Amino acid sequence: MNKIAQIFETLEYGPAPETPDQANAWLDSKNRVFGHFINGAWTAPGKTFPSTNPANGEKLAEITDGTSADVDLAVKAARTAFPLWSGLSGYERGKFLYSIARMIQKHSRLFAVLETMDNGKPIRESRDVDIPLVARHFYHHAGWATHLEREFPDHVPYGVCGQIIPWNFPLLMLAWKIAPALAAGNTVVLKPAEFTSLTALLFAEICERVGLPKGVVNIVTGEGDTGAALVNHSDVDKIAFTGSTEVGKIIRAATAGSGKGLSLELGGKSPYIVFEDADLDSAVEGLVEAIWFNQGQVCCAGSRLLVQESIEERFIAKVKKRMANLRVGDPLDKSVDIGALVAPVQVERIRDLMKKGVAEGAVVYEPDGAVPSNGCFLKPALVTNVSPANTLVAEEIFGPVLVAMSFRTPEEAVALANNTRYGLAATLWSENINLALDIAPKLKAGVIWINGTNQFDAAVGFGGYKESGYGREGGREGMGAYLKPKWEKDLKPAPAAKSVSAKATNPLDAGHLDQTAKMYIGGKQARPDSGYNRPVHGPKDDLVGEVGDGNRKDIRNAVEAARAALGWGTTAAHSRAQVLYFLAENLDYRRDEFAARIKAQTGEDGSREVAQSVERLFAFAGWADKYDGAVHNPPMRAVAAAMVEPLGVIGIVAPPSRPLLGSIALIAPALAMGNAVVLVPSDRSPLSMTDFYQVLETSDMPSGVVNIVTGESVGLAKTLAEHDGVDGLWFAGPAEASAMVEKASVGNLKQTWTSRGLYYDLADPRFAGDYFLSKATQVKNVWIPYGA
Ligand code: NAI
Numbered sequence: 001m002n003k004i005a006q007i008f009e010t011l012e013y014g015p016a017p018e019t020p021d022q023a024n025a026w027l028d029s030k031n032r033v034f035g036h037f038i039n040g041a042w043t044a045p046g047k048t049f050p051s052t053n054p055a056n057g058e059k060l061a062e063i064t065d066g067t068s069a070d071v072d073l074a075v076k077a078a079r080t081a082f083p084l085w086s087g088l089s090g091y092e093r094g095k096f097l098y099s100i101a102r103m104i105q106k107h108s109r110l111f112a113v114l115e116t117m118d119n120g121k122p123i124r125e126s127r128d129v130d131i132p133l134v135a136r137h138f139y140h141h142a143g144w145a146t147h148l149e150r151e152f153p154d155h156v157p158y159g160v161c162g163q164i165i166p167w168n169f170p171l172l173m174l175a176w177k178i179a180p181a182l183a184a185g186n187t188v189v190l191k192p193a194e195f196t197s198l199t200a201l202l203f204a205e206i207c208e209r210v211g212l213p214k215g216v217v218n219i220v221t222g223e224g225d226t227g228a229a230l231v232n233h234s235d236v237d238k239i240a241f242t243g244s245t246e247v248g249k250i251i252r253a254a255t256a257g258s259g260k261g262l263s264l265e266l267g268g269k270s271p272y273i274v275f276e277d278a279d280l281d282s283a284v285e286g287l288v289e290a291i292w293f294n295q296g297q298v299c300c301a302g303s304r305l306l307v308q309e310s311i312e313e314r315f316i317a318k319v320k321k322r323m324a325n326l327r328v329g330d331p332l333d334k335s336v337d338i339g340a341l342v343a344p345v346q347v348e349r350i351r352d353l354m355k356k357g358v359a360e361g362a363v364v365y366e367p368d369g370a371v372p373s374n375g376c377f378l379k380p381a382l383v384t385n386v387s388p389a390n391t392l393v394a395e396e397i398f399g400p401v402l403v404a405m406s407f408r409t410p411e412e413a414v415a416l417a418n419n420t421r422y423g424l425a426a427t428l429w430s431e432n433i434n435l436a437l438d439i440a441p442k443l444k445a446g447v448i449w450i451n452g453t454n455q456f457d458a459a460v461g462f463g464g465y466k467e468s469g470y471g472r473e474g475g476r477e478g479m480g481a482y483l484k485p486k487w488e489k490d491l492k493p494a495p496a497a498k499s500v501s502a503k504a505t506n507p508l509d510a511g512h513l514d515q516t517a518k519m520y521i522g523g524k525q526a527r528p529d530s531g532y533n534r535p536v537h538g539p540k541d542d543l544v545g546e547v548g549d550g551n552r553k554d555i556r557n558a559v560e561a562a563r564a565a566l567g568w569g570t571t572a573a574h575s576r577a578q579v580l581y582f583l584a585e586n587l588d589y590r591r592d593e594f595a596a597r598i599k600a601q602t603g604e605d606g607s608r609e610v611a612q613s614v615e616r617l618f619a620f621a622g623w624a625d626k627y628d629g630a631v632h633n634p635p636m637r638a639v640a641a642a643m644v645e646p647l648g649v650i651g652i653v654a655p656p657s658r659p660l661l662g663s664i665a666l667i668a669p670a671l672a673m674g675n676a677v678v679l680v681p682s683d684r685s686p687l688s689m690t691d692f693y694q695v696l697e698t699s700d701m702p703s704g705v706v707n708i709v710t711g712e713s714v715g716l717a718k719t720l721a722e723h724d725g726v727d728g729l730w731f732a733g734p735a736e737a738s739a740m741v742e743k744a745s746v747g748n749l750k751q752t753w754t755s756r757g758l759y760y761d762l763a764d765p766r767f768a769g770d771y772f773l774s775k776a777t778q779v780k781n782v783w784i785p786y787g788a
């Protein structure tokens with residue numbers, strides 16, 4: 001070996017430390033003890049806890065543990081500031097956001113160093129990724145503020161937003177929460193994570209410097225119970241949370257029935273798929289980004305490597321070789337790849353999970369070499385020899401631990417990738433564009449990266465499917481999540497529904513009716529599992545018919561049929577439109593018969609309701625091929641295709657009034673967007689929809705796409721809410737039952753819409769557009785390499 005080659009072989013990195021002096025000077029200027037930032041001023045410190053540097057265990061500052069009285073004070077300040085802030089023009093608000101972005105750029109190194117000291121992430125990341133993305137987020141939303149009125153007509157801000165963020169990207173998560181909230185005209189109370197409050201407190205100072213009106217941004221520090229106090233505060237209008245799925249579920253249950261807006265960005269176990277035709281060296285580099293970026297403490301970390309069997313050995317060898325070159329150490333050293341984990345408790349948690357995984361058969365590879373003994377350091381780890389049931393495959397580890405499995409065919413890759421309760425992100429590598437673009441739509445995740453990974457931009461929505469939560473941050477979707485329709489505040493309580501007659505009747509009295517309307521499941525008429533029927537009464541309590549009394553089993557059958565019909569979602573939009581037009585046509589053809597049936601049940605002339613139902617089907621047929629996505633141009637060598645996808649199976653419990661339109665107005669948008677539906681029609685007047693099966697059968701609607709189960713609404717709604725095969729649930733009914741539905745939907749975090757006892761006039765044209773279309777869909781952002 002010649003001399004130069006030798007030097008290259010042995011070349012060691014010299015230390016390249018970033019100085020902590022300015023960050024320390026800032027902390028000293030605060031005497032290293034902090035109160036909250038409320039109403040534009042600092043409160044006196046209360047009971048405090050330490051914030052430490054996980055790389056060396058040194059205490060950085062004392063942070064106040066917020067009480068519910070502190071939270072209350074902050075919410076009051078935000079409430080008081082709301083009229084002024086929301087009353088400013090978008091342009092005025094935009095200028096504040098712009099100033100914040102400028103100030104963050106101006107002080108970017110201070111923010112980066114402080115972030116690294118408090119969190120343990122390598123300075124290279126806080127400097128080159130976190131802080132630039134923070135500035136970008138404020139710039140982007142300065143623009144949204146300016147254009148809000150035109151882009152979101154008839155929308156208003158929620159009011160006071162409670163925002164709770166995790167410790168893995170402390171300032172970036174703050175930016176993702178605060179920038180859109182302020183752009184929309186909301187005021188906020190934000191609680192940083194207990195391990196990492198410092199950059200949020202520095203940010204509060206930026207708010208002071210730019211002259212943000214007092215009370216618009218309030219920062220209350222503290223632990224989980226401080227967060228819970230914010231969630232449960234009755235004067236908070238919306239909660240936005242990022243963190244563990246476990247706490248996300250607690251928050252979903254706690255806000256059920258409150259009418260608070262809610263967005264949840266939760267955990268993940270994202271697949272990283274490498275096909276045999278991938279550029280393997282690039283895929284290895286991507287993998288380093290996917291799982292060792294931020295020590296693997298990333299909600300969208302590519303923590304499950306799925307590699308095609310034919311290249312498995314070669315690829316794993318390359319990965320191991322690369323792992324040996326990763327430098328673990330002082331996060332303030334500019335040439336360190338892997339810094340410290342956030343806190344000792346996380347290190348323990350990861351070690352415990354690994355022990356468990358190993359006991360279940362996993363084999364762990366870690367490169368040679370030592371890591372600093374003092375501080376929260378872990379080596380990068382590669383786990384093999386695991387089955388899908390292994391703890392390390394199923395659980396979010398949130399550490400530098402990669403789990404590898406192999407697959408033979410693309411179909412198997414998709415099945416393995418989707419075999420998780422999460423659905424945040426997925427990465428795939430292939431040089432074959434056909435394969436890549438065939439697989440991307442099949443992955444059940446909110447973000448897909450093709451031949452790249454961990455790309456983020458303010459213009460591109462980010463958020464998950466399934467138990468990874470709901471709502472998006474960034475992009476138009478993220479902006480919309482901080483706005484609500486103007487008319488919502490004018491909704492009046494729904495008139496008390498006339499209850500289904502409780503009159504004790506001899507069930508045999510109904511025997512003279514020669515026909516009981518059947519349920520409709522999987523394209524077939526079905527008798528109720530219970531073997532019981534329910535009477536249907538007219539306006540004068542006269543018996544006008546009978547329907548099956550559906551139960552749990554009928555719902556299960558219907559959900560199974562709906563799941564088998566999910567192919568509807570990939571049917572061409574044009575074809576779905578044709579079926580909806582056909583439904584409209586066939587309903588119109590039988591309008592007299594349907595009008596008479598409405599009259600028999602309600603006493604009202606039904607012809608107008610039938611006409612409105614036909615029109616609504618027509619309207620959504622028109623939407624089927626128009627409510628679609630966008631292509632974003634983030635500032636990197638890629639485009640992000642924002643694809644609008646159906647939720648899957650939507651349970652729809654129709655309101656008691658308007659036996660036909662009440663159901664049609666809800667199923668039409670769901671069907672137009674490609675969902676399969678389990679419908680519980682009006683429990684008082686179900687006959688219009690049991691008649692409707694004949695229209696379905698003559699309109700080329702594939703079996704199983706629409707299933708109709710008659711019976712008592714609230715009981716059936718509960719069963720739907722608890723069923724993990726249901727992806728979304730819309731419930732029109734009383735307030736208490738709406739709360740029950742929201743609470744019971746916690747299991748698989750299904751997306752719910754409930755009427756909360758309010759009267760939604762479904763005949764109103766405002767329901768013929770994106771109101772329900774947006775609830776019937778979720779956006780998947782597919783990042784595709786593009787341009788130079
Ligand atoms: P966590 O979900 O408990 O903490 C996130 C935030 O929620 C913090 O600000 C915390 O104070 C707050 N919080 C906790 N309990 C609350 C409650 N009942 N009501 C309102 N707010 C509450 O996460 P933690 O315990 O810090 O980390 C545990 C695990 O969670 C991690 O190992 C990781 O697996 C996962 N995690 C996932 C994140 C993600 O972005 N997907 C972020 C943080 C944690």
Ligand code: MG
Pocket residue numbers: 051052053054117118119195196
């Ligand atoms: Mg800390």
